[in-house]
Amino acid sequence: MSSDRYINFANSDMGRRLVKAVGLPTPMHLERWQAGRLRPVEGTLLISAGPLADHIRLFAQRLTDSLYSFGSDIPGATAWAAEQGPKLKAxxxxxSVLVRPEQLKQLREFFQPLLRSLDHCAHIVILGLAPSTLEAPVAASTQQAIEGFSRSLAKEMRNGGTVQLLHVDEGAQDQLEGALRFFLSPKSAFISGQVIRLSSCTAQVKDWSRPLAGRKAVVTGAARGIGAAIAETLARDGAQVVLLDVPQARSDLEALAARLGGQALPLDICSAEAVTQLLEHLNGGIDILVHNAGITRDKTLANMPVDFWDSVLAVNLEAPQTLTQALLDNGTLNDDARIVLMASISGLAGNRGQTNYTTSKAGLIGLARAMAPALQPRGISINAVAPGFIETRMTAEMPFTLREAGRRMSSLGQGGLPQDVAEAVAWLSQPGSGAVTGQVLRVCGQSVIGA
Ligand SMILES: NC(=O)c1ccc[n+]([C@@H]2O[C@H](COP(=O)([O-])OP(=O)(O)OC[C@H]3O[C@@H](n4cnc5c(N)ncnc54)[C@H](O)[C@@H]3O)[C@@H](O)[C@H]2O)c1
Structure with a gap:
């Protein structure tokens, strides 16, 4: 049961009737991934025709037990007809073939008939090409147009449905399985209206039931909240985890590390000995580095004490910069390592009373973009995850009206859970997710903030 009382009420028998009678929106209890589940899509998956869709044929039957196709023959698939088919889960x-404006009508022709056939919490993925890779201006413009369509369709979705646009570069087709396993499944329950680019990447997941097997991960701020959920999710996916948090959080940290079969590393990332202690502890090398530790010290700039400014910048931005560089210089980050920086949508949009916090979070986004090209030759990726409103101790402490606004001002009409952010980090940590680098993945239910 969520700590969000409105969503619980709106989904109760009495609440449902009342909410409908006064015309309020009913946010849906979102489906989440349960440990032990095998199929990314539990229900019907419909795949259209097209050159990128042709690559999906090769693995489509691993995604679902109920496969339907539209306009092409896919082995094991049934031809889709809107009036006769089952409800669609994905x-x-x-x-990708739309390169002239008159072809854009295919979007309406394909989607309109099926919108009434969508199951609850349905996930839609549109595949396209990055406009910057297309020479002809009309083709680039046509592909850019699809972004507007997908973001609007995401806003029109009902019953917990999501829509994403994936730009697939030449040579990145063989990373579609990992991306679709994430974006078509409840692992991406709280992500909608996003555009993500896949580039070619040679690393591959070997076992989809344990995609992080054999990988060693470090998560900062792992004693509670989002960091604890990340450590748990990485361990679920097979990683060996090192959980780092301040020495004051030692008992929570050790309890969680013991439960996950990982190691606890009590350490303040801003302390003078942080670099040496971290290098010493990780001398066997690491494959996944998640900079999640973060703090807020909110005040308008006119009233901002110097220690509020300095402490937020030190924890949220300077420590991730310094530690990442030290781990790279020392050779501790292995080839094909995955680095994830925990930003925030307020780092994209700005937020009153948070000049220090948003400066630090925007800086992290800048770090991901700036470091990505130089790390690519070693197969190392670096990305930022930008959560929106997530139900944690940090947001429980917000004033009531701000908290309610934060929850409702998104297409999904609710806050996310730490698990939603953790699933995004776990996906970006997979070997094949080297296809994504220098990008920002928002986990915000398509919040209107900074969109
Ligand atoms: N909760 C949200 O809605 C939300 C939204 C956007 C971004 N975020 C970001 O997600 C991250 C986690 O947020 P949360 O809500 O779980 O916060 P939280 O306060 O519950 O957890 C943060 C953890 O970081 C640890 N930490 C703080 N300073 C540290 C230091 N110097 N060294 C080592 N560890 C330190 C804390 O002890 C704590 O365990 C933060 O970076 C936060 O800015 C959260």
Missing amino acids: VVFDA
């Missing part, structure tokens, strides 16, 4: 539309 849809993939290949829009």
Whole structure:
């Protein structure tokens, strides 16, 4: 049961009637991934025709037990007809062939008939090409147009449905399985309206039931909240985890590390000995580095004490910069390592009373973008995850009206859970997710903030 009382009420028998009678929106209890589940799609998956969709044929039957196709023959798939088919849990539309404006009508023709056939918490993925890779201006413009369509469709989705646009570069087709396993499944329950680019990447997941097997991960701020959920999710996916948090959090940290079969590392990331202690502890090398530790010290700039400013910048931005560079210089980050920086949508949009926090979070986004090209030759990726409103101790302490606004001002009409952020980090940590680098993945239910 969520700590969000409105969503619980709106989904109760009495609440449902009342909410409908006064015309309020009913946010849906979102489906989440349960440990032990095998199929990314539990229900019907519909795949359109197209050159990128052709690559999905090769693994489509691993995604679902109920496969339907539209406009092409896929082995094991049934032809889809809107009036006769079952409810759809997931849809993939290949829009990569749309290069002239008159072809954009195919978006309406494909999606309109099926919108009434969507199951609850349905996930739609549109495949396209990054406009910057297309020479002809009309083709680039047509592909850019699809971004507007997908973001609006995401806003029109009902019953917990999501829509994403994946730009697939030449050579990145063999990373579609990992991306679709994430974006078509409840692992991406709280992500909608996003555009993510896949580039070619040679590393591959070997075992989809334990995609992080054999990988060693470090998570900062892992004693509670989002960091604890990340450590738990990485361990679920097979990683060996080192959980780092301040020495004051030692008992929570050790309890969680013991439960996950990982190691606890009580350490203040801003302390003078942080670099040496970390290098010493990780001398066997690491594959996944998650900079999650973060603090807020909110005040408008006019009233901001110097220690509020300095402490937030030190924990949120300077420590991730210094530690990442030290781990790279020392050779502790292995080839094909994955680095994830925990930003925030307020780092994209700005937020009153948070000049220090948003400066630090925007800086992390800048760090991901700036470091990505130099790390690519070693197969190392670096990305930022930008959560929106997530139900944690940090947000429980917000004033009531701000908290309610934060929850409702998104297409999904609710806050996310730490697990939602953790699933995004776990996906970006997979070997094949080297296809994504220098990007920002928002986990915000398509919040209107900074969109
Ligand atoms: N909760 C949200 O809605 C939300 C939204 C956007 C971004 N975020 C970001 O997600 C991250 C986690 O947030 P949360 O809500 O779980 O916060 P939280 O306060 O519950 O947890 C943060 C953890 O970081 C640890 N930490 C703080 N300073 C540290 C230091 N110097 N060294 C080592 N560890 C330190 C804390 O002890 C704590 O365990 C933060 O970076 C936060 O800015 C959260």
